[in-house]
Amino acid sequence: MRQLQPAGIITAVVIAFLWLPILVLVINSFNASRFSTVWGGFSLIWYERLITDAEIWRSVKNTAIVAAVSTSVSVVLGTLAGFVLDRYKSGVQATHNILVTIPLIIPDILMGISLLVFFLSAGMRLGLGTIILGHITFCISYVAITIRARLQDFDYSVVEAAQDLGANWPTVAWKVYFPMLLPGIISGALLSLTLSLDDFIITFFTAGPGSSTLPVHIYSMIRHGNPPVINALSTLFLALTFMFVLVYQRVSRRKT
Numbered sequence: 718m719r720q721l722q723p724a725g726i727i728t729a730v731v732i733a734f735l736w737l738p739i740l741v742l743v744i745n746s747f748n749a750s751r752f753s754t755v756w757g758g759f760s761l762i763w764y765e766r767l768i769t770d771a772e773i774w775r776s777v778k779n780t781a782i783v784a785a786v787s788t789s790v791s792v793v794l795g796t797l798a799g800f801v802l803d804r805y806k807s808g809v810q811a812t813h814n815i816l817v818t819i820p821l822i823i824p825d826i827l828m829g830i831s832l833l834v835f836f837l838s839a840g841m842r843l844g845l846g847t848i849i850l851g852h853i854t855f856c857i858s859y860v861a862i863t864i865r866a867r868l869q870d871f872d873y874s875v876v877e878a879a880q881d882l883g884a885n886w887p888t889v890a891w892k893v894y895f896p897m898l899l900p901g902i903i904s905g906a907l908l909s910l911t912l913s914l915d916d917f918i919i920t921f922f923t924a925g926p927g928s929s930t931l932p933v934h935i936y937s938m939i940r941h942g943n944p945p946v947i948n949a950l951s952t953l954f955l956a957l958t959f960m961f962v963l964v965y966q967r968v969s970r971r972k973t
Contacts, residue, residue, distance in 0.1 A: 739955065746948035753944070763949040773950065775927075776934035779845060783920075783930055784913040787852035791909045794853070795860025796902055800894075802861065803868040820855040821862070828855065829922030836923065843925030851923040852913045859912065860905035867901030 741753070746764070750757030767773060798817055802810065820828065832851045833843075841847055879889050917932040924933055938947055 742948050743952045743955070745945070746952040748945070748948075751945055763945040764953075767946050767949045767953070770946065773931075773934065773946070776929050776931045779848075779928055780914060780930040780932075782845060783848050783852060784910055787849050787856055787913050788906055788909045790849075790853050791856035791860050792902060792906045795857040795905055795909075796864050796898065798857060799861040799864025799868065799901075800898075803865050803871075804873075817858050817861050820858040825855075825916075825918040829919040832919065833922040843923060844928040847923040847925070848920055848928060848930065851919045852916060855919070856909040856912060859908050860902075863905035863908065864898060864901050867898055871897060 745753045747759050747761070748755075748757055749760035749762060798813075802814055802817065829851070832847070832854065836843060836847050836850075876889055876893055879893050884892065915932065916930075917936065920930050920933055921936075924930065929937070935947055935950070938944075
């Protein structure tokens, strides 16, 4: 009889640790019982309630709006910040670098409280606008860091050569900088989008009535004892994620 190798055992434990909770969640999304410890038979009742729950889809809409706007603004401002930090060296540069890096290292709860105090002191009404501003404050830093990493090995002599050939600044930006920075811009945008979609703490402090995003709404549902619908919602998003990954892999294979 073949003995199990330590590496195989460790791999099995890691896979079980990662996927067993997700498997339990998916199974319970089809459980007719409200309790995960009791199997009440196969049922789609929680998916039916999910489809008819207007509050959930309102929170999904809010999440999409916040993620799209905050990502778009963060990509523009973060790209400019990353470019300036790498290209121009001055006495103010160290301060600028610290200001961009701070949102990456301070705790989210501290940032959430500080943003809440700032918005209330400024007389701003809490809502989607304040959530978007809160997300932009930390998403910019991630985009800027990504752009700076992309610029580390950039040969600026290419820019000088383009200018010597008569190219003006808009042409240099579009024909030289943009193609080179595009992978970094895409990476920063995807990272910013993921963080915005997933954020709970900062959103919790900056949200107002009727502006809850999906993570905040799910937290509210858990507090009020409605986990079966959450299982169905999570399974639905898990399926969409797998579909996106499969489509991406097929497109990548065709390109190669």
